C-alpha cells in the first residue's frame with residue numbers, strides 16, 4: 001500500500017449545533033455513575049454561562065483537536081462561552097494551527113503495523129494518522145514567524161497572537177483558517193496560553209530559529225504567561241474553569257488564585273470548576289486529583305464543582321452541547337481579554 005492509501009478518510013469535527021442533547025442530559029439526572037456526574041457538570045457549566053460576571057477558562061490536555069473536537073471549541077469561542085484558553089502545545093500548534101494551514105487528520109487503525117507507518121512517514125495517535133511531511137511544514141512555519149519578529153522574550157499568548165496574525169495576513173489560508181481556534185481567538189481577542197510552548201511542533205521551529213540566531217533570539221517566557229493569566233484573575237473576581245484532561249493546563253489555571261494572593265490581591269477561589277478526565281486520584285498526580293482536593297490548596301470552591309470520569313470525545317460535545325442548546329450563553333458579552341491585557345497596567 002502507498003501513503004495515499006492510508007491518508008484518505010479524514011477526521012471530521014462534530015457540530016454540536018446539529019444535535020439537541022438537552023432532553024438526554026436532563027434524563028441522566030435520575031441515572032447513576034458518570035451519567036449523573038455528566039448531568040451535574042452540564043448544569044454547572046450552564047450556570048457559568050448564565051453568570052454574566054463569570055470569566056470562563058477552558059483548559060485542554062490530550063489529543064483533542066486531532067480527535068474531532070475542534071468545532072466544539074470554535075463554537076464556544078464564537079458564542080462567547082469561553083474567555084481564555086490554557087492548553088498543551090499539541091492541541092494548539094500541531095493540531096489546530098496545522099489544520100489552519102490546510103492540512104487534515106485521517107482516520108487510522110490502532111492495530112496497524114507501526115514499522116510500515118514509519119517507512120511512509122505517517123505518525124499515529126491511537127486510531128488517527130498524520131502526514132509527517134505536513135507536520136514539518138507546521139514546524140517550519142513557526143520558525144518563520146519567529147524569524148519575522150523582533151528578537152525579544154514573548155509570552156506564549158503574545159506569540160500565538162502572531163500566529164493568528166500570520167493566518168489573517170496570508171489569503172492562501174482563507175478557507176482553512178475560518179474554523180481554527182488560533183484564528184477565531186485572534187479575531188475575538190480571546191487569549192490562549194500554552195505554558196509548555198516548546199513541548200510540541202512549536203519547539204522544533206523555535207529550536208531552528210534559536211540555532212540560527214544565536215544571541216538575538218525570540219524566546220518564550222512562561223513566567224510572563226503566569227503573570228498575564230494572574231492579571232486576568234485580578235480583573236475578574238468571579239471565575240469558572242472547565243477542564244478537559246489534566247496536566248500542565250489544569251494546574252496553571254488553578255494556581256492563579258494563589259499567584260494573585262502572592263501579589264497581595266484578595267481574590268476569591270474559582271467559583272465553578274468541572275473536569276472531564278480518565279485519570280483517577282490514586283497515584284497522587286495532578287491530572288486525576290479531585291477538585292475537592294484542590295479546595296484544600298485554596299484554589300477551587302467546592303459548592304459548584306464536578307469531576308466527570310469519561311473520555312473527552314464522548315463527554316465534551318454532550319456537556320457543551322447542553323449549554324449551547326439551553327441558550328444561556330446568549331446574554332454573554334465579548335470580554336476581549338487580549339485587548340485588556342495589552343492596555344491595562346495592574347499595579348500591586
Ligand SMILES: NC(=O)c1ccc[n+]([C@@H]2O[C@H](COP(=O)([O-])OP(=O)(O)OC[C@H]3O[C@@H](n4cnc5c(N)ncnc54)[C@H](O)[C@@H]3O)[C@@H](O)[C@H]2O)c1
Nearest residue numbers: 061062088089090199200245246247277278279287311312
Ligand atoms: N498528545 C499528543 O499527541 C502530543 C503531541 C506532541 C506533543 N505533545 C506534548 O506532550 C505533552 C503532554 O500532552 P498530552 O497530550 O499527553 O496531555 P497530558 O499528559 O498533559 O494529559 C494529562 C492527562 O489528561 C487526561 N486526558 C488526556 N486526554 C484525555 C481524554 N481524551 N479524555 C479524558 N482525559 C484525558 C489524562 O488523564 C492525562 O494523563 C504536552 O506538552 C503536549 O504539547 C503531545
